[in-house]
Amino acid sequence: MRRAALLLALLSTTALGGDDEIDELIRRLDHGVEVVRWDAADRLRRLGPAAEPAIPALIQAMKADSLWADDALVAIGAPAVPAIQELLAMPDRRADAIRALGKLGPAAADAATPIAKLLEDRDPEVRIAAAKALGRIGTRDAAEALKRALRDRSAQVRGCAAAGLFAIGAGSASSANVAVKALGTDPSYRLRNALVEIGDPIVEPLVRAYPSLRDGSKAHAIEVFEELAGRAKGALPLLIRVVAEDPTAGAALRRCAAEALAAIGLDDPACIPVLRVRRYDSACCEPVLEALATLGEPAVPTIADLLELGTEDMKEAAAGTLYEMGPVAAAARPQLRGCLDHPNRTIAVRVAFA
DSSP states (O other): HHHHHHHHHHHHOOOOOOHHHHHHHHHTTTTTHHHHHHHHHHHHHHGGGGGGGGHHHHHHHHHTTTTTTTHHHHOOOOHHHHHHHGGGGTTTTHHHHHHHHHHHHGGGGGGGGHHHGGGGOOOOHHHHHHHHHHHHOOOOOGGGHHHHHHHHHSHHHHHHHHHHHHHHTOOHHHHHHHHHHHHOOOOOHHHHHHHHHGGGGGHHHHHHGGGGGOHHHHHHHHHHHHHHHGGGGGHHHHHHHHHHHHHTHHHHHHHHHHHHHHOOOOOOOGGHHHHHHGGOTTHHHHHHHHHHTTTTTGGHHHHHHHHHHSSHHHHHHHHHHHHHHHHGGGGGGGHHHTTTTTTTTTHHHHHHOO
């Protein structure tokens, strides 16, 4: 390993330019030390379209299972599409080739038809990659193939196909529902990310389906709302219920919902009495305070009360939240002054800053 690092350092100092540099980097793609091959591919990536002469060598690297070569091909752009497309004929390189073409986006439009055909491939990883790539390439010609993929036997393929339809402007309420049902079947991060990609149209069907989801899927649903932030305002009533009123929600789910509330931002002070009870919940005190803080001044008394009534951890969270709120938290000064001499130095410092 040390030898490879020293060799890479030496090679990195080599000053080349123009065609000579590309020729040298192409030679290094076949070097016996992997880190040297990786460095060569990375340098070609940084050269971008100027590295077009290296396409054949980079394709050979991909055939040899060198996944670091695809970023260089993507950086070269449209001229690399025909060569990458040839890899679709290789079953063991097919998914990698599709992902590379997907990263190229609209520049890979010529590959949309062969990729659409691979939605019928027997390997689910290939079908998933094809659904995602078609959404990124953005040709409406792929809509029919993606609609057929909504009936795929794999939940992940169905969810990614729905996201692809929305990406090309062909999504509908029914395809959003398919994605939500897929998450209910398979609570995976891949499906969670697909729902985030769908964006605003997923909020209402996900809120509606939430009660019937199992816990793993519920956590991912809440994470979708958090990722969408201000675009998921329609989920606020549900999230408030999960944090404050749902007896079936465990500590982890309550905290997850409170973090989503903080990311989305509350918009009605009427929720303060409902949420204030969770100030004393050690599992979600901090994110509940962060969520309340998004209401601004109306929430200050509720947050400041913890400086007198809360545990040490709650006082730390309250002081930190009031500090982050800035001048809008001026009404909390009496409680803050009362904690300046607190024996817990962390609390005293946070109060001093606030």
